[in-house]
Amino acid sequence: MVFAHPLKHNGTVEHWRAKPNRKSGKTRHLQAKGQALRLLALLLLALFWSAALQGCERSQLQRLAPMQFIRIDPLTTLQTRNAGAWRLAGIQVVDEEGAKALLRGFSNLPLDAAADQRLLDRYERTWAYLWHGDTMVQAVLLEAGVAVVWPRPGQMACLEHLNKSEEIARNMGRGAWHDWPLSVTATQSLGKIAAGQFVVLEGRVKSVGETSARRYLNFGDDYSSDTSAVIERKHLKRFRSAGMELSKLKGKRLRLRGFLGQRNGPYLSLAFPEQIELLD
Numbered sequence: 001m002v003f004a005h006p007l008k009h010n011g012t013v014e015h016w017r018a019k020p021n022r023k024s025g026k027t028r029h030l031q032a033k034g035q036a037l038r039l040l041a042l043l044l045l046a047l048f049w050s051a052a053l054q055g056c057e058r059s060q061l062q063r064l065a066p067m068q069f070i071r072i073d074p075l076t077t078l079q080t081r082n083a084g085a086w087r088l089a090g091i092q093v094v095d096e097e098g099a100k101a102l103l104r105g106f107s108n109l110p111l112d113a114a115a116d117q118r119l120l121d122r123y124e125r126t127w128a129y130l131w132h133g134d135t136m137v138q139a140v141l142l143e144a145g146v147a148v149v150w151p152r153p154g155q156m157a158c159l160e161h162l163n164k165s166e167e168i169a170r171n172m173g174r175g176a177w178h179d180w181p182l183s184v185t186a187t188q189s190l191g192k193i194a195a196g197q198f199v200v201l202e203g204r205v206k207s208v209g210e211t212s213a214r215r216y217l218n219f220g221d222d223y224s225s226d227t228s229a230v231i232e233r234k235h236l237k238r239f240r241s242a243g244m245e246l247s248k249l250k251g252k253r254l255r256l257r258g259f260l261g262q263r264n265g266p267y268l269s270l271a272f273p274e275q276i277e278l279l280d
Helices: 025-053 096-106 137-144 159-172 186-191 233-241
Strands: 007-009 012-014 069-073 077-080 085-088 091-093 112-120 126-132 147-149 198-204 207-210 214-218 228-232 253-262 266-269 276-278
Touching: 069 096, 085 137, 091 137, 096 137, 126 137, 137 147, 137 159, 147 159, 214 233, 228 233, 228 253
Parallel strands: 007 198, 085 126, 228 266
Antiparallel strands: 007 012, 069 077, 077 085, 091 147, 112 126, 198 253, 207 214, 214 228, 253 266, 253 276
C-alpha cells in the first residue's frame, strides 16, 4: 500500500512514498529479519509510550467481549479462536507488513475490546479499540508510524488520544513519516498515486468554490488540474453542526485525510468534519 503525505506550500508539494525494492532475495530476507527485530523493539518501547496516554476513557465506551486473536488475515483482520473477526477502529494501516509484525506481539494475549457503539462492516467484522492492560493496540501502531488516524463515523470517541499518538510518530519521523519530503509539482506528486489510495494532505486553501451540488476547497489556481477537496451537498449539514464554516477556510492551512480520486485533477472527498484539521 502506498502512503502519501503531500505538503503544499509556495507552489510545491512534498510527499512520501515507498521506493521499489530491487534487492536480491537473500538481501530482502535479511532486511525483513532486521526489520522484524526493530519492530519488536518498537513494540516493547510502545508499551511504555501508550501507557502514558491511557488510550482513552474506556468507562465512556461500550464494553465488548474480551478477545484473543490467533492469526492476522489480509487488511489486518484479526481472527479469533471462535472464528470471529475484528477490525481496528479509528486508524488506517499504511504499512501492512509493519503493522502485522507489531500485532503478532499481541497474538494469544487477552485483549479488552470497546467501541463508541457496536459496529460491523459489510463482512460482519467488529470494529473495536483494543487494549492489553493499559496499552492500546491502536496507539502502538500509530506511534510506530505504521498506521495513521482515520476518523470514521461511529469511531470518534478516542480521536483526541489517537491524534496524540500519531503526533509522536510524526514528530519523531517514525515509519511512514520518516522519508519525506521530496519536492515536486502538485500534478506530478498526486497524479502518480493511483485513485483509491489513502492520503494525508496538508495544504493552504487558495479558494473555496460552490455549485448547487457541492463545495470545493481548492489548493491551486488551476481547477482543472490542481488538488482539491470536495464536499457533497448532502454532507454539508454535518459540517455546519460542527461549527465549521467552509467559506471561511480560504487562506487556512489544513490537514485532510481520505482516499484519493482523480477527476479534473487529484481530489479528496470529505464526508464528515473530522477529516479536516485546522493547522493555523
